[in-house]
Amino acid sequence: MSLTAQERFEELCAGYVLHAVDEDDRRVFEQMRALATQDMRHTLTQMQHAAWYLPGSAERHEPPTYLRARIMESIAASRPEEQHAGWWERLAASLTVPRLAIANAALIVLVIAGALTYSSLRTANLSLQTAIIQQEQQLTELRSELERKESLLSVLAARTLEMVLMNGLEVNPGGYGKVIWDPDRRAAILQVSNLPTIPTDKDYQLWVIRNQVPVSAGVFAIRQDGREPFFRIENLAETDRRSINAFAITLEPAGGVPQPTGPMYLLGSSL
Amino acid sequence: MAGIFLAVVLLAALARRLDAAGERALMARIALRDKQAFGTLYDRYATLLFSVVLSIVKKREEAEDVLQEVFLQIWNKAPSFDTTRENVYGWLTALARNRAIDRLRSRAYRDTQQEVAETIPEATGLKDVETALDVMIVMEQAERIRQRLQEIPDEQRALIKMAYFEGDSQSQLAEKFQLPIGTVKPRMRQGMKKLYALI
Numbered sequence: 078m079s080l081t082a083q084e085r086f087e088e089l090c091a092g093y094v095l096h097a098v099d100e101d102d103r104r105v106f107e108q109m110r111a112l113a114t115q116d117m118r119h120t121l122t123q124m125q126h127a128a129w130y131l132p133g134s135a136e137r138h139e140p141p142t143y144l145r146a147r148i149m150e151s152i153a154a155s156r157p158e159e160q161h162a163g164w165w166e167r168l169a170a171s172l173t174v175p176r177l178a179i180a181n182a183a184l185i186v187l188v189i190a191g192a193l194t195y196s197s198l199r200t201a202n203l204s205l206q207t208a209i210i211q212q213e214q215q216l217t218e219l220r221s222e223l224e225r226k227e228s229l230l231s232v233l234a235a236r237t238l239e240m241v242l243m244n245g246l247e248v249n250p251g252g253y254g255k256v257i258w259d260p261d262r263r264a265a266i267l268q269v270s271n272l273p274t275i276p277t278d279k280d281y282q283l284w285v286i287r288n289q290v291p292v293s294a295g296v297f298a299i300r301q302d303g304r305e306p307f308f309r310i311e312n313l314a315e316t317d318r319r320s321i322n323a324f325a326i327t328l329e330p331a332g333g334v335p336q337p338t339g340p341m342y343l344l345g346s347s348l
Numbered sequence: 349m350a351g352i353f354l355a356v357v358l359l360a361a362l363a364r365r366l367d368a369a370g371e372r373a374l375m376a377r378i379a380l381r382d383k384q385a386f387g388t389l390y391d392r393y394a395t396l397l398f399s400v401v402l403s404i405v406k407k408r409e410e411a412e413d414v415l416q417e418v419f420l421q422i423w424n425k426a427p428s429f430d431t432t433r434e435n436v437y438g439w440l441t442a443l444a445r446n447r448a449i450d451r452l453r454s455r456a457y458r459d460t461q462q463e464v465a466e467t468i469p470e471a472t473g474l475k476d477v478e479t480a481l482d483v484m485i486v487m488e489q490a491e492r493i494r495q496r497l498q499e500i501p502d503e504q505r506a507l508i509k510m511a512y513f514e515g516d517s518q519s520q521l522a523e524k525f526q527l528p529i530g531t532v533k534p535r536m537r538q539g540m541k542k543l544y545a546l547i
Contacts, residue, residue: 088533091540092518097511099519127544131512132396132441133493135403140394140415145387148416152386152423206370213432 081333082295085109086117087124094121094128111221111228112309115300116331118221229307232266235259241324243345249273254343256283256310256324265310267297272306272342274299275328281342282333283310286323294324296333322346371436378426386423394419397444403513404448405455414451418444449515496546504539507532 080088089106092098098106110121232238238257245252251271258265267283275281280296297308323346328339371392377385397418402411421443429439497505510516510524518536522529 084537087541088537091537092511092533094540095508095511095536097516097518097521097536099517102518123544124540127540127547128512129438129441130489130493130543130547131508132400132445133490134497134509135396135399135490135513136494137395137490138399138402138408138411140398140412144412144415145390145394148390148419149383149387151416151420152383155420155424209432216432 079293081293082109083114083116083120083332086113087120090117090121090124094124095131108228108309111224113225114297114308116298228309229266232257232259232262232264235262235264237261241345243269243324243326243343245271246341246344248340249342252343254306254326254345256345258310267308267310269299269306269308269326269343272299272326274301278331279328280331280333281326282329282337282339284325284327284337285321286325287320289322291325291337293333293335296329296331298331372431375426375429375436376431378423379429386419389422390419393440397440400441400444400513401448404445404515405451410451410455411448414448415444418447421447445512445515452514493547497543499546500539500542504535504542507536508539508543511536 086106086109089098089102089109092102093106109117113121238259240258241256243254243256249272252269253271254267254269256265256267269281272281275298277298277300280298282296283294284291285294286292294310295308299306323344325337325341325345326343327337327341329337330339371389374385374389378389394415398411398415401414401418402408405411405414418440422440429436497509500508507521507525510521511518516524518532519529521527522532525532
């Protein structure tokens with residue numbers, strides 16, 4: 078029984094988050110991850126979340142109390158870098174007693190000033206933390222998007238490319254799309270435009286018509302998240318270009334079906 | 349002189365504020381060789397990491413050695429910890445697990461004189477988890493996590509636990525359980541989906 082792209086992704090993902098995938102599977106997973114659909118990204122987040130709880134499943138054991146002292150001693154003995162901590166203590170210790178007396182008076186004044194500025198520092202600190210968290214999230218999204226686009230561009234950089242144009246049918250005449258693939262490297266891109274957004278219980282399914290028989294090449298969705306309609310096709314790599322008659326896109330239940338059942342939105346002949 | 353003390357007091361006040369600014373700030377302080385921050389991190393994580401390590405190496409004395417190595421590694425590597433990309437909880441648990449599995453494999457090597465893998469890379473692959481999961485949440489829910497794990501079918505739970513606590517790959521698990529890899533993968537997938545749903 079062949080798996081849908083989502084099911085294949087889930088299998089690889091489970092092994093990946095447990096650090097249990099073999100090297101070949103890890104490479105495949107990272108390629109799929111770069112072009113992951115929204116559902117796939119959701120799956121990854123869920124499985125990472127589950128894996129993160131596994132350390133908590135270990136039976137609880139307290140380390141012996143002497144271990145803390147032993148470890149603190151060992152870091153004191155280690156000299157990986159210049160010791161930076163406590164430089165202000167060393168500075169203060171280097172001062173003479175009369176200087177300290179003056180300093181104590183100054184300290185009282187400064188503590189009062191410090192208390193007044195404390196609340197404003199706290200507010201500023203919280204604002205900065207919030208801004209940092211937001212920027213980290215944006216950065217993560219941008220990195221993911223960049224990886225995805227680099228992967229798409231790597232296909233377009235091939236020496237020879239094949240392309241099939243697809244046109245909209247009665248149900249959505251304004252739609253169009255194309256399949257571009259690199260037969261040498263067995264990588265392909267699907268681009269679609271003007272396809273309507275669909276609910277979460279539906280997916281678009283791409284079909285390769287080989288010798289007049291439709292073979293699923295994966296599912297994708299157009300949701301209302303503004304994502305560009307470019308998708309990586311995985312299953313096409315296994316097909317012989319000369320035996321492909323056409324490509325078609327139908328609307329199917331989420332996850333896809335073995336044979337097309339829903340309305341056809343796009344169709345394009347490869348000849 | 350007053351300027352120096354102003355700087356001293358303000359820095360001390362900022363240092364205290366950083367105490368409350370979360371684990372990333374704690375790591376930043378450790379990177380600056382702040383032993384007090386290191387002690388705080390130890391108090392917060394030692395039980396969890398010791399439990400993980402002991403679950404893997406099984407021997408208490410060996411677990412103590414591994415835990416000491418882990419914390420020494422934390423101290424030495426804190427300056428290279430990227431607070432903008434990595435999560436402290438994920439980094440520390442991966443460090444402890446990897447170190448313990450290394451120990452397990454080197455012991456297996458000593459026992460059997462068979463070839464063993466090199467040190468596991470420290471990259472966790474989990475750094476883009478956006479959930480604000482931390483050690484306190486996991487420790488508070490540890491018993492619940494153990495119970496939930498028991499609700500997963502035996503054949504799925506065994507694969508998950510052996511992958512995590514023994515570092516076995518899917519192909520190694522297939523060999524150990526004498527199952528086709530095509531059976532191991534869907535079982536692991538189902539188990540992880542159930543675990544997430546239960547948690």
